[in-house]
Amino acid sequence: MSSNLHKVGKSFLNQLARNADLLMDTYLSGTVDETADNAKAVAKLTAAGVLRRGEADEPLRLAPSIRTMLEDALKDEKGRQVDTNVGSALATIKTLARHYKEAQHLHDYPAADAYLAELAELVFHLKESLRHSTRSLWSRINNEFGYVGTMDAKIRENQLAQDQVSELLGSLELFRFDELAELAGDARELRRLLVVSLQHTMVECTGELAVVQSRLLALLGRFREIQGRTRLLKGFLLHCEQHPDYQVDDHVARVNVPPLLNQGQRCLAPASVDVADGNEERALIELVGLIRRRERTAAEQKQAQADAFALGQAAAFELTDEGLKQDVDEFFCAVIDQAKQLSALEYHEQQQLAWPQEAWLYQVIGNFDSLPAEQREHFGLDPDLRDDPIFSGVKYIEDVRIWLQ
């Protein structure tokens, strides 16, 4: 029997696992999206009681037990149901306890064991459901009913939660421990189940619920304040809209000005420094240092700007009016005019130019090299070289000759 149950249960769980995607989609969206693809799976799940159809024309939904299981496993805050049906659970527990005692009395120990196991299961369930209810209330408080958008909705949710708390507290009152103790009598197992563990849970829950209730009230107060402020702002705008010529009364003209509107004139201007006060010398020197630094940086900035400007102009200036370059140009013109080989140094002497000879030679060579290629091929440059007496391969340019090709 039990091995058969085990097998069926396993195949049921396997079926759930096989259809995990479908089930989670249903959990998230609320209803089954029935298509041709999943028709077979849906039919099987419906047969197993996992999916249920409320009315013939309604879409399929998850069975409540499966939904609760998922909510529990996922710590989902959407599960807002609080099971407050403690009364009927208690009645069942009492009945089972009587069955157990009767079976014990008749020395039917297997039956008594079965009753006790069932009783333990029920007590466990009751305790879990109480704990779950408080936990769900806490999670709702902790995110301040964040799963609903508007303030009005939050207030409604809060009121619902408060109702649930009072109902829970009401059902906790149904526990009559004197009755339960009497019922348990001297049966040790029953006492442990009915009196000790239940009482423990109940004390815990009652304490927690009291805190929950006060937190809920505080939250409600805050929500109402927020709502009141929003209404105050909107109401003011509405009033201004409805009465375009509305003027606020002159509330300060009365004999007793409300303290709220009694606002002193701002009357402090920056004070001046006492330069004669020796005690402040350090601070003053620091201040003065600050001033100078600012001036200097300003001057530096100015200079930097001026430099940048002058650089551009100076370059243009040199290009147009550089005497050395002009003289070299004239030397090249002379080469063209005379159409013969000319020595740069001889020309330098002839013209009695003021430039140092070395600079002159450099400029001549430089000018030759900087000519455009099509012009340079009309000239030839021939340096007079002298070997260095000590280092081989080092040559001195004594003079250069330029000719027209």
Added chain:
Amino acid sequence: MKTETGRVIEALLKGNFICRISDEAAWELLKNDDKRQQVKDHLAILNRTVTSAAGDTVFFCSYIDLAEDERKVIGSQFNELVGSLQPLVNWMVLVQEAGAGDEPLSEGVRVRLNELQSTIEDVPALSEQLAKIARYRLFNSTSTSVDGQLKQVFKRLCELGYLIRPNVEKQIYQATGKIEYLYEVLRFIDETESLALEQKAEAMQQEDLL
């Protein structure tokens, strides 16, 4: 040497509203009865005292005796405040509607300018509202872009002390206790003039729902 008390007195005399957000140290000092009495004693020489509003959320400087001159000052300040009520309330409603939450602005609430701007730019009704608000004399913006209008409005609000910008490099603003003062003034006007503003808004909301 300036003491902490001296600093607080100076801030009060400058007409600042002192709250936890704008100046926590000064606010803590004024919360302390002994220290507050000390400040009051100093201010008494100038016919001034410290007043708190919205249940010790903000402290500000007020007059002890009201003669002709003081009444004039209070009158002009009240007129200024009344003149800025409509733009301010309009702005607060705009921020609330553009924000994700359902909460109205209150002390310590952060406003992210970039988020606000993108929401306003996406919703034409909100950008129209912003344009209307920015044109009030209080804000005095001539800009036609949402960006320019918002920047000007927030700049003015910082100058007026309703907002602070904790980090200059970030476009995140924080509402100060002066906002709470504003609510208090509104509530005061509502009660003394029996305007029943909240009831009107509620009735309007229900009409909307119907």
